[in-house]
Amino acid sequence: xxxxxxxxxxxxxxxxxxxxxxxxxxxxxxxxxxxxxxxxxxxxxxxxxxxxxxxxxxxxxxxxxxxxxxxxxxxxxxxxxxxxxxxxxxxxxxxxxxxxxxxxxxxxxxxxxxxxxxxxxxxxxxxxxxxxxxx
Numbered sequence: 781x782x783x784x785x786x787x788x789x790x791x792x793x794x795x796x797x798x799x800x801x802x803x804x805x806x807x808x809x810x811x812x813x814x815x816x817x818x819x820x821x822x823x824x825x826x827x828x829x830x831x832x833x834x835x836x837x838x839x840x841x842x843x844x845x846x847x848x849x850x851x852x853x854x855x856x857x858x859x860x861x862x863x864x865x866x867x868x869x870x871x872x873x874x875x876x877x878x879x880x881x882x883x884x885x886x887x888x889x890x891x892x893x894x895x896x897x898x899x900x901x902x903x904x905x906x907x908x909x910x911x912x913x914x915x
Contacts (some may be wrong), residue, residue, distance in 0.1 A: 782900055785813040785909050787838040790827040792818050792851040800873065807898035813838075813905070820823045826852035832864055837912075841888075843873040849882065856887045868908050872896070 787808050789801050798820070805815045818830050830837050839859070841852055852871055859865050871883055872892040880891035890904055 782819075785838065785905060786816070786834065786836040787813050787840060787905070788816045788818060788827070788831050788834060788836040789840045789842065789907050790818045790822045790830070791842050791849045792824065792827065792855075793820050793843070797844045800844075804840070804842075804872070804898060804901060807902060808905070811902045811906075813902075824851055824858055827855055828858040828862060828864070831859070831867060832862055835869065837909070838868045838870065840870045843875065846874070848873065848875050849879055852883055852888055853886055866904065870901070870904070872901075876884065885909065 783864050788807055791798065791801060795796060802818065804828050809815045816830070816836065818827060818832050825838065827841070839855065841855060844852060848871060856869060859869070865887075869888050870890050870892065871880070871888045875891055877881070880893065883891055889908065892901055
């Protein structure tokens with residue numbers, strides 16, 4: 781039996797909007813992925829600790845509170861410090877394109893903003909997984 785892709789979805793900081801992350805969690809689950817939702821008001825430290833403890837493959841960060849630059853960069857920094865930089869880090873939410881470009885340069889593999897479809901997100905993760913498994 782093939783290993784299922786394990787995805788952690790996290791809401792960072794004071795952001796309490798959950799509709800988008802809930803829709804994505806259900807879509808990923810329906811696509812056969814194992815989804816762990818860490819809940820609201822997570823710190824970067826909490827997210828990284830959960831990612832390592834749960835041995836996830838993908839870390840999906842959601843931000844609708846305009847704190848994405850500091851929170852996402854801190855998650856990347858902590859993953860590197862813990863030797864867990866092999867995880868696919870994705871971002872989503874209300875993120876201006878100029879910030880999305882900076883986040884991608886920092887190491888966020890993709891940023892899915894308003895209007896992205898669940899199919900796009902699923903296909904991105906599945907492509908990454910296929911390439912990773914082929915190595």
